[in-house]
Amino acid sequence: xxxxxxxxxxxxxxxxxxxxxxxxxxxxxxxxxxxxxxxxxxxxxxxxxxxxxxxxxxxxxxxxxxxxxxxxxxxxxxxxxxxxxxxxxxxxxxxxxxxxxxxxxxxxxxxxxxxxxxxxxxxxxxxxxxxxxxxxxxxxxxxxxxxxxxxxxxxxxxxxxxxxxxxxxxxxxxxxxxxxxx
Amino acid sequence: xxxxxxxxxxxxxxxxxxxxxxxxxxxxxxxxxxxxxxxxxxxxxxxxxxxxxxxxxxxxxxxxxxxxxxxxxxxxxxxxxxxxxxxxxxxxxxxxxxxxxxxxxxxxxxxxxxxxxxxxxxxxxxx
Numbered sequence: 439x440x441x442x443x444x445x446x447x448x449x450x451x452x453x454x455x456x457x458x459x460x461x462x463x464x465x466x467x468x469x470x471x472x473x474x475x476x477x478x479x480x481x482x483x484x485x486x487x488x489x490x491x492x493x494x495x496x497x498x499x500x501x502x503x504x505x506x507x508x509x510x511x512x513x514x515x516x517x518x519x520x521x522x523x524x525x526x527x528x529x530x531x532x533x534x535x536x537x538x539x540x541x542x543x544x545x546x547x548x549x550x551x552x553x554x555x556x557x558x559x560x561x562x563x564x565x566x567x568x569x570x571x572x573x574x575x576x577x578x579x580x581x582x583x584x585x586x587x588x589x590x591x592x593x594x595x596x597x598x599x600x601x602x603x604x605x606x607x608x609x610x611x612x613x614x615x616x617x618x619x620x
Numbered sequence: 621x622x623x624x625x626x627x628x629x630x631x632x633x634x635x636x637x638x639x640x641x642x643x644x645x646x647x648x649x650x651x652x653x654x655x656x657x658x659x660x661x662x663x664x665x666x667x668x669x670x671x672x673x674x675x676x677x678x679x680x681x682x683x684x685x686x687x688x689x690x691x692x693x694x695x696x697x698x699x700x701x702x703x704x705x706x707x708x709x710x711x712x713x714x715x716x717x718x719x720x721x722x723x724x725x726x727x728x729x730x731x732x733x734x735x736x737x738x739x740x741x742x743x744x745x746x747x
Contacts, residue, residue, distance in 0.1 A: 439661050448660050455689055503692025509657040559668050563687040591633045600632045607624050
């Protein structure tokens with residue numbers, strides 16, 4: 439994993455597999471406190487206490503096709519490498535929240551990477567799931583919620599090329615305005 | 621560039637509605653990019669970006685791009701499955717943006733399976 443966007447895509451794919459219908463992705467850049475926070479919150483089926491205790495072990499996975507599960511341990515490592523923290527909360531039948539903090543200007547913090555492409559890939563590939571992407575850079579904020587877009591487009595699929603072009607345009611505009619430094 | 625508004629979205633909706641009524645919306649090919657941790661770490665995101673660019677450039681509406689999780693063949697990632705209507709799925713291994721472009725142009729659009737990149741034919745089963 440070379441960028442934080444890769445981690446976001448990976449963790450969010452977990453949420454999709456957990457049957458989430460709404461996934462909130464928040465990126466918070468706080469220059470004054472030299473802190474970058476990434477939070478992914480879903481309303482999927484969550485994890486039992488037993489599973490929750492094991493998921494940070496790279497040799498634990500719920501999958502049967504292989505014996506390792508590296509997604510969460512890799513994110514935890516990336517966060518801690520930059521002087522950050524990692525938190526995981528989950529409740530069965532209600533959802534999971536993954537929160538990782540990073541030293542915003544830490545030398546070992548991975549770059550954010552192609553966040554726009556990640557959001558687009560997620561929307562296109564999981565058209566039945568709603569995504570709420572929020573990005574804050576100090577006092578500037580941007581957010582896009584596919585539930586609001588769905589209300590406007592009615593029966594047009596959200597992954598229709600014209601709608602995707604619009605969503606990409608809105609995110610590009612929004613990020614230009616908040617000027618992310620991550 | 622003028623700011624994109626909800627009105628723009630409404631205009632897009634009307635335009636798409638008109639187009640949809642003129643065309644059969646059937647999906648001819650489904651392309652799945654396997655997007656587990658292993659896939660992402662070995663470049664599946666760039667493969668997906670390329671696929672989406674190619675779909676847009678070709679202006680085709682009967683090709684759907686989607687993702688799936690890891691299927692256990694992590695060392696062969698990035699993996700891409702092409703499923704054309706009424707045909708066995710074809711799994712491609714070690715895909716990169718260049719191979720993705722070739723697979724899209726030759727297999728997805730022209731129906732020619734790109735044998736040198738093929739890992740397997742058919743669906744995976746879990747024992």
